[in-house]
Amino acid sequence: MPQTTFLVPSDLDGESVAAALAGDETLEAEPSREYRVRFFDTFDWRLHRAGRTLQRHDGSWQLIDLDRDAVVAEDPARPGPWPRFAWDLDPDGELRRPLGKLMKMRALLHLVTAGCVRERWVVRNRDAKIILRLALTGFTPEKPAVDTRLRVLEIHPLRGYERPARLADEAATRLGLAPMTGSLLDELLVTVGLEPRGYTSKFRVDMAPTLSAIEAFAVIGRHLLHTIRQNESGLRADIDTEFLHDFRVAIRRQRSAFNHFRGVVDPAALAPYAERLADLGRRTGPLRDLDVYLLDRERYRSLIPAELRDGLEPRFERLAAERGRELAQLRRTLGSAEYRDLMRGWSDFLADPPPGGLAAISILDLARKRLRKRHARVLRDGRAIGPDSPDEALHRLRIQCKKLRYLLEFTASVFPAGEVDDLISHLKGLQDNLGEFNDLSVQRADLRSALASPSGRGQARVQEAAALGGLLTALHARHHEVRDEFAAAFADFADPAVTRHFATLCGKEATGS
Amino acid sequence: MKVLALYSIKGGVGKTAAAVNLAHTAAEEGVRTLLLDLDAQGAASFYFRVRARRKSTVDRLLEDRDRVQRAIRATDYEHLDILPAHESFRRLERALDAVKKSRSRLARMLKPQRREYDLVVIDCPPTLTLVAEAVFRAADLVLVPVVPTTLSERTLDMLRREFKEQGLPRERLRAFFSLVDRRKRLHRDMLEDLPRRSKVAFCRSPIPVSSDIERMGLGREPVTRFAPQSAGALAVLELWWEVRRALGMRD
Incomplete structure (x- = not known):
């Protein structure tokens, strides 16, 4: 008992x-x-x-x-x-x-x-x-x-x-x-008035399929704006790196929504906000890049032999100092009248967004229409990629996948429960592969430019160069592995069963095949 | 789960007090302990103020494991439960004889308790018959209180021969001195000589005759609870350490 x-x-x-x-x-x-x-x-x-x-x-x-x-x-x-x-x-x-x-x-x-x-x-x-x-x-x-x-x-x-x-x-x-x-x-x-699990970095809104597209745009926008505002203070207080991450993702999602909902809102009225949010997103980029490096400090060290490891430290110390400067810069941005004005203006805009030509169609219809296109695009671009395709092609496919992912997340609630989750899990496998591939491309490029202009003098300079070289070798090997794994990751997403599932969701015959 | 049986063919030698105090000491250390009061006099149950449920008769307990589960009750102490004696336990011998595989019945009855308890302490009735045999088989250690007198030595030796006849390992049998009065010459001599003479292994910690232990019946609490610093309680603690080691339990 x-x-x-x-x-x-x-x-x-x-x-x-x-x-x-x-x-x-x-x-x-x-x-x-x-x-x-x-x-x-x-x-x-x-x-x-x-x-x-x-x-x-x-x-x-x-x-x-x-x-x-x-x-x-x-x-x-x-x-x-x-x-x-x-x-x-x-x-x-x-x-x-x-x-x-x-x-x-x-x-x-x-x-x-x-x-x-x-x-x-x-x-x-x-x-x-x-x-x-x-x-x-x-x-x-x-x-x-x-x-x-x-x-x-x-x-x-x-x-x-x-x-x-x-x-x-x-x-x-x-x-x-x-x-x-x-x-x-x-x-x-x-x-004490706190809601257990009151914050999540996952996107989730509930909308009826019959909701008008412009209402849906406002619901999604308000949710994302709320996320942006919720992360502000933790970001300014520099509590951990994920406040900035969630802040950035919310901006990126919003910008993606501009694209998915084009025609729904008056484009002329939207343009200045799209521009200013894009600018805000850009300003947060350098700090996030530095966070990613510094979070990976231990992993980088583990990739190279012990005797080379200390050679990486001067670089990490420089990055840490640079991070301090970037954080100060971003704090100034968030404290500026310009930022406050943007937040207030955007909030007012979302309270009553000026309609475009597609404002009145239902969110379900819009979702189907746009999902069909996005899905077809990913399939088409992915199929065009062969073993000899340039890295740039994988990079573009990654962006296409991200757009499709955001659209699926925005509209998940208008489809029967669980339907979209299943598709997302297939898409996620592909995204993980493309994401790692891209990260490695970026990291290798950074290391190459660091090697081109090594810092320090004498012995320290040699040690740093050796460490960077060691790291470059390790990343190079992994980069190739990930590239080789792409075919399987894409094949899983392009599986006929998944494609049929998409087609059913979009209410029409299979697309893009 | 280890099974420790307190056994004596003679009454009034401090067997029940030892069972109660050892069980309580083990529980205080966080060892999940079940005290099984098989002695129909129910002295151990009395010390813990626990009465048996009316329906927990010996016949039912022997035939139905669920009955055993329901017969167990919490004492007032953490980690210490008791299966209290029921008046029907006077018929234990006959009831055991009536079921199949009488000799291993007790061991099988205890087996499901492994999940909930680390230690079972059995307070045995003073008989040398089927019940005793079943207890000896179920126990990892049979602990015998010995009052330092000549007669006790003979009784202990009888028990040793009984063990031998039943084909039980001698290491399973261990004695400890009980009701020791160091003012008595005989007691001091026996404490010295008997462990050397006897073929049964003796614990080194004697339990003294103690007014505190005698008072257990009045307060109805283990001495290790109401007078933990008394000579009696400290002797119990030392005895427990020896028993714990003999049972191969972690410190």
Whole structure:
């Protein structure tokens, strides 16, 4: 018989609740305890999504399984500042591995801190044997501070004494107590006005298939604008690299929507915003490129022999310094009147976008029309690629795939549930191949230009050149492998079954074959 | 899961107190422990204030594993549960004789408990018959309290021969001194000589005769709980360490 949990309203006195639950048996108070808990997660709720949370409690850090309310891994808290990244944690501790897997490059953010008072009672029978344990914990949110207190009553049955627990459950129900359905963390979050899993980097809007195309454009635009605004402060505070990433992806998605929805909105009215958003996107590029390099620092080091590794450090140090300058630059951009004006203007625009010729057609019709074309284009371009095609052809196909992917994500909700997800999974395999190919092209080009003008002097210069050469060799090998894997990745996407699936989705005979 | 049996053919030698205190000490260390009170007098159950369910009769327990599950009850201590004695346990001998494969029945009855417990402590009835045989077969270690008197030595030797006749390994049998009164010359001499003479291995930690242990019946709590710093409780703790090692359990 598992433990049961109820929420207790603030006007009910703990002692009398416990007395009501004890019934005719003897209630005995045990010493109460005071402590404090703090909960942490990443901005995009990576722990919560995995059914976990990180808790600071009793001088230790605990990874909690939310369903079972049990500690999965635990490290003693060390003096000094709180860990921000998984790699700040004790390498030999229990938390480093599981947290690293879940958080990856994201930073821990404080969610909520609560002061707790835990009152406990035991219920004894006529032999003075304990037959039931009760606990009532009051949580007072301290950060963010709110006036409401969360009070949680736990009924702990003891093996072989199920009846008293059942009677206590019934008594709790008679008192009008509501069973706690979610986890304690979720209750606390709701108490302080936070929505569990309230942010995701995945794009998801819900639209009826009959919605007009211009309404759909506005819905998508507002969602993306919200994402942009949500990531601003984390980006400016430089909490981790993914704020910028999500910020950029939202801009890119928006620009892609301009293309997919062409004719839906008045082109003349849209043009200045398209221009300004493109400019904003461009300004974020250099910082992101530097982030990608610096995130890959350990991987790059691992690609070359140990004796060459230190040769890479001067370069990474320069990149880190450059990143600082780029960040300052971007902060100025985000703090500018021009940026504020763009955000305000764009928000107003989306409230009532001026219609174009296709404004009134349904989003379903528009989606089918545009998907058909996009899909055909990817198939056509992909089939034209042979073993000797230039890298540029793969690069163009990558862009085509990305457009198709965004369109599928924008319109997923107007098709039957799950249909689009299946197509996306096939497309994703192809995108992964093309993405890695492109990354390697860019990295090799960068390394070549770095080799052309090596920095430093004397021995340091030689060491850096050797390291860059070693890295170039390693990337070269992988680049060829990825290029060879393209045919299989494309074949999976171009499979007749997938093509038929697309055709069904678009409501017409197979296209592009 | 390890099975530890506390066994004595004589009554009043501190067997039940040892079973209760050892089980409690193990549980305090986080060892998930089940105390099986097979002694119809139900002294161990009394110490823990646990009464058996009316329906948990010996016949039902022997025929139905689910019954065993339902007969187990929590004590007031974490990690420590008990299968309390039922008055029908007086018929244990006859009931065991009535079922098939009587000698291995107890071992098979305990097998499903492996998932939930690390240690089973059996408080055995003072008999040397079928029940004892079944317990000896189920146990990894049979621990015998020995009061340092001449008569005890003979009883212990009887038990050793019984083990031999049943073809049970001698290492499974271990004795410890109980109710030791160091003021008595005889006790001091026996403590010295008996382990050297006896063919049965002795634990090095004797349990003293102690007013604290005697008081267990009044407070109905293990001595290791209500007087953890008393000489009696400390002796139990040392005995537990020896038993734990003998059972091959982790420190």
